[in-house]
Amino acid sequence: MSAHPRLSMNQATIKYAPLDDALRVTAEGGYESIGLWREPVQAVGLDEAARRFADSGLRLSTYCRGGFFTMPEGQARRASIDDNRRGIDETATLAAAGAAGSTPVFVLVAGGLPEGSTDLVGARSRVADALAELAPHAASAGVTLAIEPLHPMYASDRAVVSTLGQALDLAERFDPAVVGVTIDTFHVWWDPEVLPQIARAGATGRIATYQVCDWNTPIAADPLLSRHEPGDGVIDFASLTAAVEATGYDRDIEVEIFNQEIWDAAWPDVVARTARAFEAAVAPHLRASVPA
Amino acid sequence: MSAHPRLSMNQATIKYAPLDDALRVTAEGGYESIGLWREPVQAVGLDEAARRFADSGLRLSTYCRGGFFTMPEGQARRASIDDNRRGIDETATLAAAGAAGSTPVFVLVAGGLPEGSTDLVGARSRVADALAELAPHAASAGVTLAIEPLHPMYASDRAVVSTLGQALDLAERFDPAVVGVTIDTFHVWWDPEVLPQIARAGATGRIATYQVCDWNTPIAADPLLSRHEPGDGVIDFASLTAAVEATGYDRDIEVEIFNQEIWDAAWPDVVARTARAFEAAVAPHLRASVPA
Numbered sequence: 001m002s003a004h005p006r007l008s009m010n011q012a013t014i015k016y017a018p019l020d021d022a023l024r025v026t027a028e029g030g031y032e033s034i035g036l037w038r039e040p041v042q043a044v045g046l047d048e049a050a051r052r053f054a055d056s057g058l059r060l061s062t063y064c065r066g067g068f069f070t071m072p073e074g075q076a077r078r079a080s081i082d083d084n085r086r087g088i089d090e091t092a093t094l095a096a097a098g099a100a101g102s103t104p105v106f107v108l109v110a111g112g113l114p115e116g117s118t119d120l121v122g123a124r125s126r127v128a129d130a131l132a133e134l135a136p137h138a139a140s141a142g143v144t145l146a147i148e149p150l151h152p153m154y155a156s157d158r159a160v161v162s163t164l165g166q167a168l169d170l171a172e173r174f175d176p177a178v179v180g181v182t183i184d185t186f187h188v189w190w191d192p193e194v195l196p197q198i199a200r201a202g203a204t205g206r207i208a209t210y211q212v213c214d215w216n217t218p219i220a221a222d223p224l225l226s227r228h229e230p231g232d233g234v235i236d237f238a239s240l241t242a243a244v245e246a247t248g249y250d251r252d253i254e255v256e257i258f259n260q261e262i263w264d265a266a267w268p269d270v271v272a273r274t275a276r277a278f279e280a281a282v283a284p285h286l287r288a289s290v291p292a
Numbered sequence: 293m294s295a296h297p298r299l300s301m302n303q304a305t306i307k308y309a310p311l312d313d314a315l316r317v318t319a320e321g322g323y324e325s326i327g328l329w330r331e332p333v334q335a336v337g338l339d340e341a342a343r344r345f346a347d348s349g350l351r352l353s354t355y356c357r358g359g360f361f362t363m364p365e366g367q368a369r370r371a372s373i374d375d376n377r378r379g380i381d382e383t384a385t386l387a388a389a390g391a392a393g394s395t396p397v398f399v400l401v402a403g404g405l406p407e408g409s410t411d412l413v414g415a416r417s418r419v420a421d422a423l424a425e426l427a428p429h430a431a432s433a434g435v436t437l438a439i440e441p442l443h444p445m446y447a448s449d450r451a452v453v454s455t456l457g458q459a460l461d462l463a464e465r466f467d468p469a470v471v472g473v474t475i476d477t478f479h480v481w482w483d484p485e486v487l488p489q490i491a492r493a494g495a496t497g498r499i500a501t502y503q504v505c506d507w508n509t510p511i512a513a514d515p516l517l518s519r520h521e522p523g524d525g526v527i528d529f530a531s532l533t534a535a536v537e538a539t540g541y542d543r544d545i546e547v548e549i550f551n552q553e554i555w556d557a558a559w560p561d562v563v564a565r566t567a568r569a570f571e572a573a574v575a576p577h578l579r580a581s582v583p584a
Contacts, residue, residue, distance in 0.1 A: 217448050236411065
């Protein structure tokens with residue numbers, strides 16, 4: 001089996017696969033890269049996970065995920081910041097264990113409004129505070145924090161960072177090697193400002209990772225699980241992918257899908273189906289590969 | 293019963309009430325104003341509806357709704373434009389029949405992507421084309437077209453106009469008396485740019501109507517029906533209402549709720565409950581009434 005050389009399997013797409021299985025089916029599917037998640041890594045322990053990951057021959061594209069730091073100061077906030085510091089360290093360890101070309105990118109989802117709160121402005125300011133607190137640790141670990149704007153339908157309960165422009169406003173207070181952004185087509189496709197904001201992100205060196213999956217309606221009963229294979233929805237991957245490529249972005253591109261039907265399918269089938277979807281919907285809009 | 297003098301009952305909140313019942317329970321609830329919908333008006337015929345509306349003593353705050361003109365040129369598009377012209381005429385008739393202070397505002401929902409299309413940019417440009425085609429008719433009828441940006445979760449199937457900034461970009465090609473915007477808290481509360489865009493809308497005289505209802509999670513299984521009474525969710529009505537008021541907006545304020553539970557309740561109860569919710573969540577943020 002083969003897959004596009006820049007395609008990366010985000011592990012969430014095969015959510016129920018333990019680490020060993022995820023590494024195996026991804027490599028057997030011809031992929032060169034994977035985006036790992038913390039839970040399956042922690043299930044085997046970081047050191048053991050790093051050994052197995054090194055053995056897989058795969059690159060690390062991202063490590064998912066941290067964030068969830070919108071709560072006010074207190075014990076829960078301290079626990080979140082500490083956990084994010086551990087996530088940064090795990091990212092560095094796994095990226096070092098991965099094949100050449102691995103990128104030490106730690107994806108951050110901001111978190112929603114604290115229970116009972118309507119203070120969106122305050123929650124957003126606490127995201128900025130958390131970044132300021134974590135940036136020195138990320139810098140010393142050589143890890144890039146990738147703020148992910150989530151679709152506005154998640155603004156209340158999942159992520160108060162809702163647009164790429166807002167994510168860039170947050171990121172630009174820091175060195176681009178330390179704080180960048182995640183551009184996920186599902187979350188940003190609707191934004192009238194998305195193309196200029198992608199250009200802005202590229203011009204300032206902030207695109208830490210580009211992720212692709214599709215939007216379609218009706219929205220799933222659980223809106224978190226409403227993501228689809230590229231090509232199975234309404235997103236124009238041509239314009240978005242061309243805009244990302246035009247910035248010079250040359251890293252791996254993840255397919256990250258939360259979808260119960262896909263989670264319930266056999267992992268090798270999902271891996272193969274995802275490679276085909278990427279080839280059809282995304283690959284035609286990438287610059288021609290240049291031999292190294 | 294009494295209600296705040298600027299509160300208007302959008303008829304969709306008591307969706308199953310025929311026109312006569314809607315007028316009666318709204319007036320009996322102490323409201324001075326109502327936002328009418330086309331279907332119940334058309335059910336009795338425009339002239340008869342205008343007579344009954346005049347008898348109610350209520351003001352018209354808006355007429356809902358037109359739009360749905362994202363399709364490419366052809367028969368369906370012509371039918372939509374013609375229907376919008378009729379909606380403009382109906383708005384003028386009803387506003388003239390309403391009590392003093394009625395506002396001839398016709399709310400426009402853009403429409404989603406045409407079936408099978410991924411051309412969001414094209415669909416958006418056809419919204420601009422439709423406005424250009426309808427504006428002269430609206431001007432001659434003395435009606436304001438109020439472009440309503442809808443929450444981005446409706447971008448694919450309902451409204452390709454997704455932010456207040458985008459709606460203003462569309463509106464600003466026209467006279468503010470002819471093309472303005474609808475600001476509905478449910479649709480715009482999440483937007484990091486909402487406060488400056490409200491200020492911009494006010495500065496350019498574009499706020500045709502301000503509508504309030506609340507956002508909460510989980511999102512309803514049918515996302516169209518996920519709207520709540522002000523105060524039953526996470527929206528900060530203080531900052532949004534203060535921003536609208538600061539522009540000098542002094543028109544009626546509608547509560548427009550699509551929610552199956554509310555639709556299934558007794559109409560007088562909904563009218564009373566809505567007046568209480570408005571009083572608690574919105575009224576404290578209005579300028580003190582100035583005697584005429």
